[in-house]
Amino acid sequence: MPQGMVPPTNIFSLSGQPICVFVEASGVQSRPKLIRSLRNAGATICHTPGDAQVILVDSSTLEGVQFVREWNSDPGKVVLESTWAGKCVRAGRLLWAADNWGGCACILSGDGQTVVQNSADEEAKSHLPTPSPTPTRPDPQPSSAHPVLPPQSQPLLSSSSMHFGNGAAAFPSNRASSSTSSQGIQSSAIPLQYPQFGTPPPTSMIQSQMTQPLSAQLQLTPQMATLLPPMPQIPQHMLPELLNNFLRMAYMLPPQYQQTYQGMQPGQVPQTPYTVPEQPQSQPLVQQQPYSPTRTSAISPPPPTAPPPVVSSSTAQRARASPFSKNHPSSLKRKAPLKSPSLYSPSPSSSSRATPAGSKGKERAYSSAESDKEEDEDETPNSSQMAHTGSSPSDSAPRRTILAPREEGHIFETDAGDALLFHVQVDLKNRMQVVQAIKKNSGKVTSDIETADYIILYTRSKTFNALYDSTEANGKLPIQPSFVMDCVEEKALLDHNHYILEHPDPKRKRKKAKTAKTKSKSKRNSVTQNKIPTPKVKRKPKKIVPILDGAEHGFDCNLQSPPPPTNESRLPSGKYLFTEEEKEYAKKYIELSLMRDPTTSGTRIAQRLAAKMPAHSPVSWHTTISRMNVFTDATRKKIMAERAEAKAASEAPSAKPSPDGTDNNGSAPDGTGSDIYDQELHFLINFLMTNDLNESEAETFARLETQARCQTSSNWIQFYDEHFGDITRALGVDAASQPQPAHPTLYKIEAKDEGLN
């Protein structure tokens, strides 16, 4: 990060009093950055719009319009375009009413459906480069793929039915907002080559140009990084049917699920700009960025748990090897062969256990969240090793976001041609390799963390903790060495946000050996007890924050569980009885967990259940669910079999889609295409039926795209559109709980639903 970019700290104050600003959570791009810059410049950030003097929105989003509608009439408040903040910072002063709010005031259009900005805005934009709250990045999708309406002309329908906590409502139309906020700007402004704080510009450049985007002044925390998913659009003509069907499916589900759709009637289908990522068929450098829902709520922004996995074309190719089964957790590729789903052969023994091969003792956690070995290896500077071993798809998986292609030898330069500064930890393993790679590519190495643009650290070194703290103190982010090597390999400046190292875990410091086994055991028990608040203690300190395990490994991490039952039955002894409802819920939850990740261990499920229903300890839950092992085992087996089947189908040579991406949907005379089509149909149905209903349709399809590539159509939306009849037929038949549903999972869901109440 370049220095000297700190804006004045008192811009957002009136008479010495900080202005209370509320930044709308769902629609505003790069909200964390915006908030930080507001704070840095003296503003007070409110958590509710009611407390705010200024409400910042992205008026191109439904949420933005909603806020304008709701709050603009409030005399004590003003609703402004989020770009206002940047304008103030650039102007070095508060652009208040007398300044016509910098041209950022939002006014409802006549029909109340869209927001128009006052004319001063356009004027301002014409000569004043406005920092886009959404830094540009390589467009993940050519506009030709799906026409994008100009944001101002986008219909904003049924926004009154939107709920800000709702996934659909919270679905930000990033492209729209991005293009809005930067409308007419980028052509005149300096090119934004530093999206998401990716490549800091040289100091000289900053000092000479007040046009530096605000975003570049900020640092991106891992959490922030998760909030910035780019989003391509899909044609809106697909929406009504699609959404209605989602709703229809929702209504087929039990009340627990349906309640997530409260307030959303079929006739009120929110017609948000519907987006879904497409497979980039011919984009050598621009990476696909599967959308990962942020679920941002205006009231309570959720923890960012699902950063968008980003795939460069080259890595996407590799990651796409097994579309349906996706990449397996790294742990699956370790020595333990049992972890491989393909090798998973559930023991038919009477004492069926969750342990796949029926082995006793520890079967390393199935959970993908624990597969940390790969991350460890990620630290190895030699990324080419990682990339070419071929043994770890997750390594080569979507991590490389190309910010700017570069010529060899000039990778670590800014667009202005200035060398980027790297601080490379002295005791970094293979430091020379990294340093040489930097130098060979016009980068510079500095010993000064303060001035460095990138801080390369090595987690295993003894000085890592101190360096980490120092890095943090300087407001910078520690980066993995592999970032350098990956940049070289990609011949491009990559997004370092995917290489951020997590804060060192104090637990990794090993205590001096003391052996008493009994001691170990008692300790173990205490650990078990303590697991309630922190379900999982990761041994691995070097977790790469922005990587989404679920997406990377192809698990449906986004599936959400329904609310747990609340009725507790207490025994006279004071103990809590496991009610039937709780048991049923546990079954449901087991299924859900296995859906998310079929390798999830019983212990983990028990821990999660205990977290949800703390009346019973994790141990108790474990005991209880271990009695459901027959069920668990069968479910696990089923899910793994489905995935293996889908994987096999997708890997079949004949299953390759036609190179031109044309449809070969199931009508192939040899029947192969039909098989694929059937597979995909079932896969889609299964996916839809197990979909988290809090998730918007766009999110669903985006997630679907990240999990499997549609082969018989160019994407899943199209597949849905083309085979709508089959899909509804299958859904209808299956939903009618016929004895032999098209898809085992469907059956499972139905059975599950019946058992619920």
Add this chain to the structure above:
DNA sequence: AATTGTAGGTCCGCCCAATT
């Protein structure tokens, strides 16, 4: 009978010292 807690065991990754 049901729940809770403990014991015993296996497996695996990390760390560090020894070795090459």
Add this chain to the structure above:
DNA sequence: AATTGGGCGGACCTACAATT
């Protein structure tokens, strides 16, 4: 400097005892 191997702790599992 890189590699290797052992110690160690943690994660996980099942079986069983204790408690109410």
